Amino acid sequence: MRQSAHHKYTSCENELHLDEATPFALVHKQTNCLQIAAMNKAARQGSVQLGMRLTDACSLLPTLTTQPSDPEADACLLRKLANWCQRYTPVVSIDGADGLLLDITGAAHLCGGEEPLLSDLKKRLSEIGFENQLGLAKTPGAAWAIARFAHVQTLAERIIPSGDLKAFLAPLPIASLRLDENALYLLKRFGLKTVSDLCRIPRASLKRRFPSKEVGEAVLHRLDQALGQANEPLLPLKPAPAYREHISYPEPILATESFHLGLQDLLERLCQRMEKDRKGTTALTYAAFHADGGVSQISIATAAPSRHVPHLMHLFHDRIETINPGFGVDHLILSADTVETLTPEQLALTASAPELSDSYGVHQLIDRLSNRLGAKNVQRSIACESHIPEREEQRVPAIQSTASETQTSPPKPLRPIRLLNRPEPIKVMAEFPEGPPMRFTWRRVAHRVVRAEGPERIAPEWWSVPRRERLRTRDYYRVEDVEGRRFWLFREGLYRDREQHLPTWHIHGLFT
Amino acid sequence: MGMPGVDANLPACGLNRYGAHVFSGTTYGDTTAASGFVLALIKRLADVSQSLSTPPILWCQTAHMHNELGPIHAMGLKTFGLDKERFLFVHAHKNKDALWALEEGARSSSLLAVVGEVGALSFTQTRRLSLAAAEGGTPVLLLRAHHELSASAFETRWRIAAAPSAPDPFVSSIPGRPRWQVELVGCRGSKPGSWTVEWKNETHRFCLAEKFSSRPPQLADAPIGTPQIHILRKRASSG
Numbered sequence: 001m002r003q004s005a006h007h008k009y010t011s012c013e014n015e016l017h018l019d020e021a022t023p024f025a026l027v028h029k030q031t032n033c034l035q036i037a038a039m040n041k042a043a044r045q046g047s048v049q050l051g052m053r054l055t056d057a058c059s060l061l062p063t064l065t066t067q068p069s070d071p072e073a074d075a076c077l078l079r080k081l082a083n084w085c086q087r088y089t090p091v092v093s094i095d096g097a098d099g100l101l102l103d104i105t106g107a108a109h110l111c112g113g114e115e116p117l118l119s120d121l122k123k124r125l126s127e128i129g130f131e132n133q134l135g136l137a138k139t140p141g142a143a144w145a146i147a148r149f150a151h152v153q154t155l156a157e158r159i160i161p162s163g164d165l166k167a168f169l170a171p172l173p174i175a176s177l178r179l180d181e182n183a184l185y186l187l188k189r190f191g192l193k194t195v196s197d198l199c200r201i202p203r204a205s206l207k208r209r210f211p212s213k214e215v216g217e218a219v220l221h222r223l224d225q226a227l228g229q230a231n232e233p234l235l236p237l238k239p240a241p242a243y244r245e246h247i248s249y250p251e252p253i254l255a256t257e258s259f260h261l262g263l264q265d266l267l268e269r270l271c272q273r274m275e276k277d278r279k280g281t282t283a284l285t286y287a288a289f290h291a292d293g294g295v296s297q298i299s300i301a302t303a304a305p306s307r308h309v310p311h312l313m314h315l316f317h318d319r320i321e322t323i324n325p326g327f328g329v330d331h332l333i334l335s336a337d338t339v340e341t342l343t344p345e346q347l348a349l350t351a352s353a354p355e356l357s358d359s360y361g362v363h364q365l366i367d368r369l370s371n372r373l374g375a376k377n378v379q380r381s382i383a384c385e386s387h388i389p390e391r392e393e394q395r396v397p398a399i400q401s402t403a404s405e406t407q408t409s410p411p412k413p414l415r416p417i418r419l420l421n422r423p424e425p426i427k428v429m430a431e432f433p434e435g436p437p438m439r440f441t442w443r444r445v446a447h448r449v450v451r452a453e454g455p456e457r458i459a460p461e462w463w464s465v466p467r468r469e470r471l472r473t474r475d476y477y478r479v480e481d482v483e484g485r486r487f488w489l490f491r492e493g494l495y496r497d498r499e500q501h502l503p504t505w506h507i508h509g510l511f512t
Numbered sequence: 513m514g515m516p517g518v519d520a521n522l523p524a525c526g527l528n529r530y531g532a533h534v535f536s537g538t539t540y541g542d543t544t545a546a547s548g549f550v551l552a553l554i555k556r557l558a559d560v561s562q563s564l565s566t567p568p569i570l571w572c573q574t575a576h577m578h579n580e581l582g583p584i585h586a587m588g589l590k591t592f593g594l595d596k597e598r599f600l601f602v603h604a605h606k607n608k609d610a611l612w613a614l615e616e617g618a619r620s621s622s623l624l625a626v627v628g629e630v631g632a633l634s635f636t637q638t639r640r641l642s643l644a645a646a647e648g649g650t651p652v653l654l655l656r657a658h659h660e661l662s663a664s665a666f667e668t669r670w671r672i673a674a675a676p677s678a679p680d681p682f683v684s685s686i687p688g689r690p691r692w693q694v695e696l697v698g699c700r701g702s703k704p705g706s707w708t709v710e711w712k713n714e715t716h717r718f719c720l721a722e723k724f725s726s727r728p729p730q731l732a733d734a735p736i737g738t739p740q741i742h743i744l745r746k747r748a749s750s751g
Contacts, residue, residue: 361620361622362567362568362600362620362622362623364620365570365616365617365620365622365623366600368616369602369613369616369617372609372612373602373603373604373609373613377602377603377604377605378600378601378602378603379600379601379602379603380597380599380600380601381586381596381597381599381601383586383587383596389585389587392586392587393585393586393587393596395583395601398600412587414588414591415585415587415588415590415591416585416588417544417547417548417551417584417585417588417589417591418544418547418581418582418583418584418585418588419582419583419585419588420581420582421578421579421582421583445541450676451677451679451685451686451687451688452685452686452687453685453686453687478686478687479687480676480677480687482676483541483673483674483676484545484673484674484675484676484677484691485541485542485544485545485674486674486687486690509582509585509588510544510581510582511544511548511588511591511687511690512544512545512547512548512549512551512591512674512690512692
C-alpha cells in the first residue's frame with residue numbers, strides 16, 4: 001500500500017487578493033493572547049513561526065497582515081478538496097485540520113505511474129491556489145512524515161521506495177511520528193531528537209523510561225505504524241465503490257451533450273464489466289470533476305439490481321442538466337456504489353415472443369418515478385402491529401422494499417377507505433352520553449345520523465408508551481347520515497374517568 | 513363492469529381499457545363515494561384480467577388532495593377485496609408531477625390501472641392522458657373535485673353520489689352495503705343515464721339496487737340506542 005499525504009494552507013489569501021510577496025497570517029485566540037495559526041511563504045521567510053504570539057510576530061515583521069482564522073470554513077474547504085481528490089483514487093481520508101491521505105494502491109498506473117501522479121496533483125493544486133507538500137510512501141505514517149518534515153525539493157525524492165523506510169525516516173525529527181505534545185516533551189528531555197535516536201534504543205528499556213505504560217506504548221505504536229510493522233487502516237470519506245469507470249479530457253468540456261456522451265460511454269463499459277461478473281447495480285453516482293477544483297455529482301437508485309444501459313441512461317437523463325460545469329469539466333467518473341448478484345436473463349426462444357423494448361416492468365417504473373419525484377414520494381404500504389388506526393399502516397419508500405407476502409392478520413371490523421391526516425374535532429349531539437351520536441357538525445356541515453354501528457373500543461397501548469403521553473381510550477362508531485354518506489367517528493375518553501376532562505368527539509375516517 | 517344495465521349503455525359493453533375516465537362527486541361530501549366507486553371498479557378490473565397475479569395499481573395523489581381528505585387507508589381496501597401490497601402510492605407536490613407520473617404509469621403497460629387525484633386540467637392535458645391510456649392499454653381513472661366541469665377528452669365522465677343503504681337484513685339499525693347513485697354524464701357514442709348501484713361485499717360484485725329498498729330510512733323505525741346495547745351485551749357474553 002502506498003500513500004501520499006499533502007499539506008495545505010487556508011485559502012484566505014485568495015479571497016483577499018494578496019500577492020505572494022505580502023506577508024500574511026491567520027490568527028486564533030488562545031487563553032490570553034492571539035497566536036499565529038497559519039501563514040504564507042513570505043511570512044515564513046520573515047521568520048514568523050506557527051504558534052508564535054501575534055505581538056512577537058509583528059515586532060519581527062511590522063508589515064504582517066492578519067485575519068482571524070475560521071476553522072469551520074477550513075474544514076469545509078478541506079472536505080471539498082477531499083472530494084475533488086477522488087479523481088485519483090476512491091479512498092481518500094481527511095487527516096487532521098490540514099492534510100489528506102490518499103490510498104493510491106492500484107490507481108497510479110491511470111496517471112502513468114507514481115511520479116506523474118504526484119506531479120499532476122502538485123500542478124493542479126498549485127493552479128487552484130493551494131500551497132502544498134506531498135509525500136508518497138508505503139505506510140500512511142511515513143507518507144505523513146515525508147510530506148511535512150522532509151527537506152527535499154524534487155518530487156522524485158519525496159517518493160520512498162518500499163523496503164527503505166527506516167533509512168529514509170532516520171534523519172527526520174521525532175515530531176514526524178505524529179506524537180502528542182506530552183510524549184514529544186518527554187522524548188526531548190531524554191535527548192532523543194531524531195527517529196534514528198529512537199530506533200537505536202531497545203524497545204523494552206524505552207518503554208520503561210516513560211512515567212506511564214500507555215504513553216510508552218503509544219510512542220512505539222506510532223513508530224511501528226510509520227515503519228509498516230503495525231497495521232493502520234484509513235477511514236475513507238466514502239466506502240470504495242465496487243465498480244468504477246472514468247474518462248479524462250485533455251480540454252475541459254462544458255456542453256450538456258458531452259456529459260450525455262460521456263455517461264453513455266461510461267455506462268456501457270461499466271455494464272459490460274458487471275455482466276461478465278453477473279452483477280447488477282442498485283445505486284450509481286456520476287461525478288464531474290471541475291478543472292478549477294470542485295465536484296458536482298448526481299446519484300440515482302434502483303429498486304432491483306440492473307445493468308440495462310438504456311434504463312439506467314433514462315434515469316440519469318433529466319438530471320444531467322443539473323450538473324454545474326463551472327469553468328469546465330476535465331474528468332468524469334461513474335461508480336457503482338452498491339452491487340448485487342444478477343443472473344443473466346433468459347432470452348426469448350422464438351422471434352414471435354413479445355418484444356420488451358417499449359414497455360417496461362414495474363421495477364423500472366418505480367425507478368423512474370422515485371428518481372424524478374423523490375424516493376419518499378413513491379410508497380408502498382406495510383402493516384404494523386398496532387391497534388391504533390393511524391399506526392396500523394406505515395408507508396415505506398417503494399424503492400427500498402419489495403412486495404412481501406400478504407400476512408394474515410386477525411379479522412377486524414370494517415375500516416374506512418380514507419383516514420384523515422389527523423382526527424378532526426366535531427360537535428356532537430347524542431341521545432345519551434355513552435351512546436352513538438344523533439347529529440354532528442364537521443367542517444361546518446351538519447349531518448343527521450340515521451344508522452350507527454358500534455362502539456368498537458380501542459384502548460391505548462399501555463405496554464409501550466408512558467402514561468402521560470398515552471392516548472385516551474377511544475370508542476369508534478360507524479355512522480351513516482340521511483344522504484347515505486358514512487363516517488368513522490370516535491369518542492375519546494370515558495365518562496367514568498374522573499381524573500381526566502370530559503370525553504371529546506372526533507372524526508377519523510370516511511367510508512364509501 | 514359486471515352490471516348488465518350499465519354495461520349495455522356503454523359503447524364498449526363495459527369500461528374501455530384503452531381510455532381515460534373521470535369520476536367526480538356530485539357535491540363536496542361525495543368525493544369519498546367517488547373514490548369508493550373507483551376502488552370497486554378496480555376490483556372488477558382485477559377479476560376480469562386474465563393474468564395469474566394481479567398487476568399493481570398506481571394511486572397518485574397531489575399534496576392538495578392529500579391534505580383535504582387524507583390518504584387511502586390500506587386497511588380499508590379489504591372491503592373491496594383488494595390487496596394493499598398491489599398498490600403503489602405516489603405523492604406529488606404539483607399537479608404537473610402527478611400528471612407526469614400518471615402518463616408514465618399508463619405508458620409502462622405493467623399496471624392494472626392508474627388512478628389520479630388531481631386538480632384542474634386543461635383540454636390538452638386530458639388529451640395526453642387519453643393517448644397514454646390508449647398507448648399502454650392501461651385504463652386511467654381520474655378522481656376530481658365536484659366543481660370541475662371543463663371540456664375534456666375523456667372516454668366517459670361519471671358523477672357519483674352516496675346513496676342511503678338498504679338496511680342490513682339482520683340488524684336494521686346499522687349501515688348496510690355501500691350504495692352509489694351513479695350518473696353517466698358524458699360518453700362518446702352513448703346516452704347519458706343514471707343508476708343506483710350496490711356493492712356486494714361478499715361476492716365483490718356490483719348489482720343494481722331494487723327500487724323499493726332505496727327508500728330513505730326513517731329515523732322513527734330505527735331507534736338507535738337500544739339495539740346498540742343489545743350488541744354490546746352479545747359481545748360481552750361471547751367474549
